[in-house]
Amino acid sequence: MKKIVTMLCVCVLSLSLFGCSKPENNVELKKNVSCQLLDVLTITNESDNSTYYYYLASIENKGKKPYNTQNLSYRVTDDNEKEISVIDKYQSTPTYVINKGQNTYIYGYIGFPNNDQKNLGISFNNKKQFLPFKAFKIRKASDKNVKDSKELKYTFFEDDTLKMDVDASKAKYVYENNETVLKNVKITYKNKTDSRIIVPYLTPSATLEGIDLEDKGEFKSMEEIQKHDFTTNGMAPKTQSFKASVTGYVLYFLDKKQTVNTEIEFHFGNAAPDFTDKNTKPFIVHMNSKAFGKSNTFKIGLE
Structure with missing residues (x-):
């Protein structure tokens, strides 16, 4: 009887050890071609009751x-079966x-309401x-680590x-190629770890409360616009809101201990600030993150 109990204990111990082991962080896509997870990040947004998964993998x-890689198709599913309402x-x-001996990366994210995945x-x-994502040690982040700020220089997360x-403390604006360009707005990403990590990058946007320059003449510089009289019958020019087209580059990941400074520019075609009142702050900039459910806003004034 004692021997039977001992055997049962060994069986239970074996099941515990093997049943709780992590799945292998590697799948073979075809012979000698494999994919491995390099980083997985979940962002919990408690205010919106949503979760985002960011993933980085190497092929x-x-x-x-x-x-x-044109022969490769992939998507995120639940247990390789269930479609996700995203x-x-x-x-x-x-x-x-x-080519032989080389690799490439795949990057992505998916956001969904918190439910039963x-x-x-x-x-x-x-x-x-x-x-499966659980084959890798999943990093976790929360919207609680996002700072709400209206300052020109601050830590977002x-x-x-x-x-x-x-950092928009040294932002400047110029007029070139028939558009006002707001320059020198920077986002700096810093990896504190000794591993490569995925980046839930920000998506900036901006508006300009200004003058429509369509059919107002040709201008070569902001100085010319500033000196021009846009009044009509003694009335100040009509202003309106213009949305910017944004240029810069998207940062997918950081290598260990790496810091990357990205510069963002906002372009407003055929538009310029109204210099009638220099106390106004016509540039309204938003630092957005859908994953964190945050959008910090600050204003930039005239020089």
């Missing part, structure tokens, strides 16, 4: 022949060939392969792994 070719998503699509992961090639700073 490596150890074969003798090139691997064309509120936002993005995934990069590599379109080049991976159990085993999210990347499903490849019509569910032939599945790489910071936790133990990542810091995101905003």
